[in-house]
Amino acid sequence: MRAAVRYSYCSPDKLEVRELPIPSIRTNEVLVKVKASTVSQSDCGVLTGKPYAIRLFSGLLKPSSPITGTDFSGIVVARGADVKEYQIGDMVYGFFDEGLSTHAEYVAVPVSKAMLKKPDHITFEQAAASLEGAHYAYYFLDKLSLNAGDSVLVNGGTGAIGNAAIQFLKHKDIRVVATCEEPYIDYLYKMGVDYVIDYTRQDFTQFDEQFDAVFDAVGKSSFGKCKRLLKPVGVYISSELGPYWQNPLLALAAPFMPGKKVKFPLPLSINRSLEFIHERIIEGAFTPLIDRYYLFDDISEAFSYVQTGQKKGNVILRFN
Ligand SMILES: NC(=O)c1ccc[n+]([C@@H]2O[C@H](COP(=O)([O-])OP(=O)(O)OC[C@H]3O[C@@H](n4cnc5c(N)ncnc54)[C@H](OP(=O)(O)O)[C@@H]3O)[C@@H](O)[C@H]2O)c1
CATH class of the missing domain: 3.40.50.720 (NAD(P)-binding Rossmann-like Domain)
Structure with missing residues (x-):
């Protein structure tokens, strides 16, 4: 699979799209084929390791995961033996601000993480844009x-x-x-x-x-x-x-x-906020603002744009 990789904290131009093995899943994980993700301010923090406080969560001296990405929407293509909540073919979306390696064609997600089935009436792009902000x-x-x-x-x-x-x-x-x-x-x-x-x-x-x-x-x-x-x-x-x-x-x-x-609130439980957001989407009370769409291969450009502090709402990465 193609994935956006860096082995030390760096600027967007050092991020490379490389070929890596598809992750294997544990018994409590699902494998998701990613359809959309975003580049957010949280992603910029995880990419650069700045502000330094973020390294307490993303890895002190180097990133704990080489693949960037904190949110995703996509389709479940495999599930571990203990997974009861999701079936193959389910359309899902989820977020983990400390890093989830979602800037890749496939991601292994533990079902305990903040993930829900995508509401049918929104696109994969809209689902990914409904998470971080x-x-x-x-x-x-x-x-x-x-x-x-x-x-x-x-x-x-x-x-x-x-x-x-x-x-x-x-x-x-x-x-x-x-x-x-x-x-x-x-x-x-x-x-x-x-x-x-x-x-x-x-x-x-x-x-x-x-x-x-x-x-x-x-x-x-x-x-x-x-x-x-x-x-x-x-x-x-x-x-x-x-x-x-x-x-x-x-x-x-x-x-x-x-x-x-x-x-100064500490945003602790993403599961709780995702449930709140999901309800608002179902009610039609929340539609995320989307600014630009980038192809996954152009991820460095997407990061550079987000770093300007000028994005309007969300910047989407599209996967095939
Ligand atoms: N505390 C936390 O846990 C936490 C977590 C995530 C993010 N953050 C921080 O929260 C901040 C916002 O994140 P975000 O993702 O919402 O940012 P964002 O989407 O990148 O915000 C950019 C937007 O802010 C507007 N803007 C820029 N300067 C402005 C100003 N002086 N007055 C009014 N609007 C201005 C820009 O509009 P124009 O282009 O029109 O100027 C642009 O639309 C960031 O600083 C981020 O680091 C904190």
Whole structure:
């Protein structure tokens, strides 16, 4: 099979597509023929080993798996003797952010990992695009006790995480103000966003409204700058650590701080978020934003594009 391989942490141009043996499966695993995968910010972390904290999970000195890739959709083509949940021919999708070696034509997946049968009405590409960003969006929002009518400002409305977050918030009837660049303003309004800020023209931290929460889904702001946007007990959440890792540190101090505070969720159970995402897809309440499609052989180009920080939602890899 063809697989994208590197034996040390590296830049996209060092990633090579090579011929490798099809993985053999254990008794609790299925073999999936991959139809689509994405290149996400998680994949960039696993490829480069940066930020360094990611090496605690992906391998300290070198990657624990030479093949990149964290998500997939595809067809079960073989199953181990103990597997009861899946049949050969089942269409499935799944995700594991520490690395699952899915940038390959075949992947062996333990059934304990976050994997579900793909809803029939979505394509393999849409299924793969429904995983990474939506998983983090679910966990970040899960830390907020929001009710219908509450309000949230989302910075980064066209990011994979931010765009999924907007859809989950609108599903709960939350008032959403979100940022993006000019070409995507109408798209965000069509998604139900109540007010869109073009971040290239207006500094969102100066917006004249107070929110129950500010979710900086692209991690470009700080608690200090966003404090004025928060109601007296409002919560600030960012997808990034912030300068000097201030976001997790401020979150640790939060129980001792009255009023406005920072939360920094740890996205632990992917099985839980995948079930939530799956339900939203079935209800028709979540459609992932897809930006570009690349052939698997052009994976280095796909990584380079994602590293620019300019992708809109998800970047898809297509397999034959
Ligand atoms: N904490 C965690 O566990 C965790 C996990 C995964 C990812 N992350 C981090 O979360 C962040 C977002 O990930 P993602 O996959 O959603 O990112 P992404 O899809 O790569 O986000 C890129 C998008 O953000 C927009 N953007 C860039 N700069 C912006 C700004 N200053 N203001 C508003 N929008 C801006 C871009 O729009 P334009 O092109 O129009 O500028 C683009 O659409 C990344 O920094 C990633 O490292 C954290």
